[in-house]
Amino acid sequence: MKGAATAQAQEWRLALPLALFFALFFVAPLLLLIWISFQADRQMTGSLGLAQYAAFLADRLNLQVLIDTLLLGAKATLLCLIGGYPLAWLYTRVSARLQALLIFLIILPIITSVVVRTFAWIVILGRRGMVNEAIMALGLSSQPLHLLFSETGIVIVLTQVQMPLMVLPLITALQRIDPNLTSASLALGAGAWRTFFKITLPLSLPGVIAGIILAYTACVSAFVTQSLIGGSRLLYMPMLIFQQAMDLQNWPFAAAASMLFTISVLLIVGLLVALSRSRAARLYG
Amino acid sequence: MSYNFTRRGLLAGTAAAAGMALIPQRGFAADELVAATFGGTWANVQKQVLAPYFTKRSGATVVQSPMLATEQIAKLTAAKGGQVPFDVAMLDEGPALEAIDAGLIAPYDAAKSPNFVILHPQFKGEYGPAITMQAIGIAYNPKTVKTPPMSWADLWKPEYKGRVGITSLASTLGLAFLLDINRLEGGNEASMDKAFAKLKTLLPNLAAVSANFGAHGALFQQGEIDIGVQNFNFAEELKAKGVPIEFVRVSTGTPAWKTTMHVVKGALKPDLAYAYIDSQLAPEVQSAMQKSPWNVIPTSSKVPYEGLVASKIAKDPADLDKMVFFDWKKVNQGRAAWTQQFNREIRL
Numbered sequence A: 001m002k003g004a005a006t007a008q009a010q011e012w013r014l015a016l017p018l019a020l021f022f023a024l025f026f027v028a029p030l031l032l033l034i035w036i037s038f039q040a041d042r043q044m045t046g047s048l049g050l051a052q053y054a055a056f057l058a059d060r061l062n063l064q065v066l067i068d069t070l071l072l073g074a075k076a077t078l079l080c081l082i083g084g085y086p087l088a089w090l091y092t093r094v095s096a097r098l099q100a101l102l103i104f105l106i107i108l109p110i111i112t113s114v115v116v117r118t119f120a121w122i123v124i125l126g127r128r129g130m131v132n133e134a135i136m137a138l139g140l141s142s143q144p145l146h147l148l149f150s151e152t153g154i155v156i157v158l159t160q161v162q163m164p165l166m167v168l169p170l171i172t173a174l175q176r177i178d179p180n181l182t183s184a185s186l187a188l189g190a191g192a193w194r195t196f197f198k199i200t201l202p203l204s205l206p207g208v209i210a211g212i213i214l215a216y217t218a219c220v221s222a223f224v225t226q227s228l229i230g231g232s233r234l235l236y237m238p239m240l241i242f243q244q245a246m247d248l249q250n251w252p253f254a255a256a257a258s259m260l261f262t263i264s265v266l267l268i269v270g271l272l273v274a275l276s277r278s279r280a281a282r283l284y285g
Numbered sequence B: 001m002s003y004n005f006t007r008r009g010l011l012a013g014t015a016a017a018a019g020m021a022l023i024p025q026r027g028f029a030a031d032e033l034v035a036a037t038f039g040g041t042w043a044n045v046q047k048q049v050l051a052p053y054f055t056k057r058s059g060a061t062v063v064q065s066p067m068l069a070t071e072q073i074a075k076l077t078a079a080k081g082g083q084v085p086f087d088v089a090m091l092d093e094g095p096a097l098e099a100i101d102a103g104l105i106a107p108y109d110a111a112k113s114p115n116f117v118i119l120h121p122q123f124k125g126e127y128g129p130a131i132t133m134q135a136i137g138i139a140y141n142p143k144t145v146k147t148p149p150m151s152w153a154d155l156w157k158p159e160y161k162g163r164v165g166i167t168s169l170a171s172t173l174g175l176a177f178l179l180d181i182n183r184l185e186g187g188n189e190a191s192m193d194k195a196f197a198k199l200k201t202l203l204p205n206l207a208a209v210s211a212n213f214g215a216h217g218a219l220f221q222q223g224e225i226d227i228g229v230q231n232f233n234f235a236e237e238l239k240a241k242g243v244p245i246e247f248v249r250v251s252t253g254t255p256a257w258k259t260t261m262h263v264v265k266g267a268l269k270p271d272l273a274y275a276y277i278d279s280q281l282a283p284e285v286q287s288a289m290q291k292s293p294w295n296v297i298p299t300s301s302k303v304p305y306e307g308l309v310a311s312k313i314a315k316d317p318a319d320l321d322k323m324v325f326f327d328w329k330k331v332n333q334g335r336a337a338w339t340q341q342f343n344r345e346i347r348l
Helices: A002-009 A011-037 A051-058 A060-093 A096-111 A114-125 A130-137 A151-176 A179-187 A192-220 A223-230 A237-247 A251-284 B007-022 B041-058 B069-078 B093-101 B152-156 B172-184 B193-200 B213-221 B232-240 B270-281 B283-290 B307-313 B317-321 B328-346
Strands: B032-037 B061-066 B088-092 B130-140 B164-167 B206-210 B227-231 B246-248 B256-263
Touching: A002 A011, A011 A251, A051 A060, A051 A251, A060 A096, A060 A151, A060 A192, A060 A237, A060 A251, A060 B328, A096 A151, A114 A130, A114 A151, A114 A223, A151 A192, A151 A223, A179 A192, A192 A251, A223 A237, A237 A251, A237 B069, A237 B328, B032 B041, B032 B270, B041 B061, B041 B232, B041 B270, B041 B283, B069 B088, B069 B093, B088 B093, B088 B270, B093 B172, B093 B256, B093 B328, B130 B152, B130 B172, B130 B232, B130 B270, B152 B172, B152 B227, B164 B172, B164 B213, B172 B193, B172 B227, B172 B328, B193 B328, B206 B213, B213 B227, B213 B232, B227 B232, B232 B246, B232 B307, B256 B270, B270 B283
Parallel strands: B032 B061, B032 B088, B164 B206, B164 B227
Antiparallel strands: B088 B256, B130 B227, B130 B246, B130 B256
16 A cells, blocks of 8 residues: 555656646746846846836826726626526536537637638628628618727627637536536525526536636737737737837837736736635635 | 557657657758748749749749748847748848848848849849839729829828728838828928828728738728728739729829848858849749739849839839838837827727
């Protein structure tokens, strides 16, 4: 038995290759990024300081862009949740054959290329696109609606594109719920809605929060969708960083902007994780 | 058959697989050149005309990687002190000056390039030859725009409310348009305030401000915009494909700039790089590229202007000198501030 115990104690070593990989290709570049963000001038002559951070925070436009980006993510994530929850719930209620079909439909957005997908949306949302043709044919509006190059358009596309990231964790969470609990609630006289809000929803919260975190981080950083559907008159953090890094070759400023963006998103994710912990503690603790 | 997995064997195999991925792919093919090109028309024409000519001449193959000029500079800067990611750069005038200042490209040795001497004098650069001129004007949809536009001022006409398209300053097209508006408003490269004031009055007419040149082209095809700024070559290529589009030069003078090719400093295969650039200067290549649908303006004195280039742009090189040019050195100094100003002014 002693040998098994030693083997178990050494199991952590299985994670070493991946840890090494992460250290080399994720942690090291991240440290480099942090280092560059403290460079005081564009030519990176080596003098360090907080000049780039000060420059970013001093301009109200930059702050507005940061806030817009965080809000854009919130809007799209909320729509993902509203649309995704019933879908995930449906998945747990249908036959295995239908489940296979549903899961294929759910992951379809992930398996098409992001560029192809975005250009397809340009065709759908355009002035002469399917949506506007339908609206005008039905007489709902005499003028084509402005869907492309608007935040509404970006939110619609992000919702479709990031939906799987919301639905998959939700399915896992909903499947883990013991069906007897709902039956018991119904048998004890609670209505369907009360059962949902008192039993199903609280028990699925870990999945909801996992889905929100995944969908949110993907939405705020969706460079291709934001710039192609939004155009240049809508500016979000990924484009702002790209402009500074690629168009203007101002790497220190781009690095500082990236750091502030990362920190903001991490704060929101941290808040959500803390929320789920306290929830879980109350439910299971 | 039995597989015998041992820990050591598995580890070695994994390490080998990981190691393979790390070896730069270009290390394998001895006679392969990596060259940058632009997206769109350029990627097509260089693939169809230049690549086969180069292969026939040198026996080597070429990988043409479409990249924006600014992207090329970013990649070369990142590779400084190490192995360069490509040997031939292709740049517009502004970025070319930046690359020279940053020491990213090598002086061009004319002795290694027999076709260099037959270029028109204004196209012989110390750091590399100009392979064409890019000229811009107004493109419009003749089905929806009945009276052909004459000048930039037509973009401001009330009847084009919500139908005009321009690009951001990330593309030279957008930048040259703004510079020309500035010039016509009486400004110069020292300050763009006059252009921005004028641009603000264009906002009601704008249907789209594309983030880049590629996205801009697609808007004409989809009927998203009916009129807007456009490159001569690109508009004519779309027209040849059957898209309802017409290109006109503006009456106030055609803004234009040179597009150049360079051997990258520290190039892995400098001889192939010279052969490639020299192929682009060859009269056969340039006259093939001047044909429709490409309509690339030639820079070699051995290629007379023909077709659409002659009828729409220039009868001879002297006509090119009458175009509108900008001081790209000053433009480079102002670009960062203007980009921020552009973000601010046109924001919804």
